[in-house]
Amino acid sequence: MTNKSAPTAVPVHELIAGRWSPRAYSSEPVSREHLHAVLEAARWAPSSYNAQPWRFIVFDRSADEVAFKQAFATLVPFNQDWNAPVPVLIAVTTHTLTNKGEVNRSAAYDAGAAAMSLVLQAHALGLAAHQMGGFDAAAFRTVFSLPADVDVLAMISLGHYGDVEKLDPVLREREKSVRTRFPLGEVAYQSAWKKAF
Numbered sequence: 001m002t003n004k005s006a007p008t009a010v011p012v013h014e015l016i017a018g019r020w021s022p023r024a025y026s027s028e029p030v031s032r033e034h035l036h037a038v039l040e041a042a043r044w045a046p047s048s049y050n051a052q053p054w055r056f057i058v059f060d061r062s063a064d065e066v067a068f069k070q071a072f073a074t075l076v077p078f079n080q081d082w083n084a085p086v087p088v089l090i091a092v093t094t095h096t097l098t099n100k101g102e103v104n105r106s107a108a109y110d111a112g113a114a115a116m117s118l119v120l121q122a123h124a125l126g127l128a129a130h131q132m133g134g135f136d137a138a139a140f141r142t143v144f145s146l147p148a149d150v151d152v153l154a155m156i157s158l159g160h161y162g163d164v165e166k167l168d169p170v171l172r173e174r175e176k177s178v179r180t181r182f183p184l185g186e187v188a189y190q191s192a193w194k195k196a197f
């Protein structure tokens with residue numbers, strides 16, 4: 001399954017409606033060209049003061065299996081299960097301080113925007129990308145010797161769509177279920193807090 005378009009209330013661009021978070025991957029490697037493209041998309045994300053606090057660490061199984069396995073080992077068991085065939089993991093990290101040494105309040109916001117650009121570009125290329133918070137950030141920090149002012153925010157698995165039927169029954173059903181969101185009036189207000197748009 002590669003198409004799980006959002007049933008949007010009004011039409012939105014395919015890139016937005018069509019992106020989703022699959023769990024059925026094949027083990028086919030991601031080309032260097034495609035890796036460059038998704039990282040380039042992230043590089044051009046907007047950021048407060050153009051500070052570009054994000055840093056991505058790419059773990060390409062076909063380029064460095066040892067590092068890949070170290071990153072993979074930080075995933076929680078649930079995420080390890082369905083990511084077993086995945087060829088690429090990308091850690092999303094961010095500098096938490098400005099170049100003046102002050103707390104950058106936009107650091108996570110900016111890194112999230114860059115991560116979204118990355119996954120949208122992946123979707124545009126026909127790749128599957130799935131962001132994950134289910135990993136051991138402290139272990140990751142230790143294993144990869146992150147500087148004290150750098151936070152690791154998420155892991156993104158990246159690869160090609162695989163066979164849904166190979167997933168366990170629970171995940172298979174989830175893979176096929178309709179994507180849902182809160183109604184617009186619950187998340188967009190007009191003129192005042194809680195006054196539905």
Ligand SMILES: Cc1cc2nc3c(=O)[nH]c(=O)nc-3n(C[C@H](O)[C@H](O)[C@H](O)COP(=O)(O)O)c2cc1C
Nearest residue numbers: 019020021022023079130131132133134135154179
């Ligand atoms: C920051 C973040 C963390 C997430 N963590 C996980 C995770 O650990 N495991 C997982 O299976 N999905 C994870 N997801 C995927 C969400 O469950 C998914 O985006 C959400 O259900 C909406 O589905 P959609 O992306 O297909 O629209 C995460 C998504 C984000 C943005």
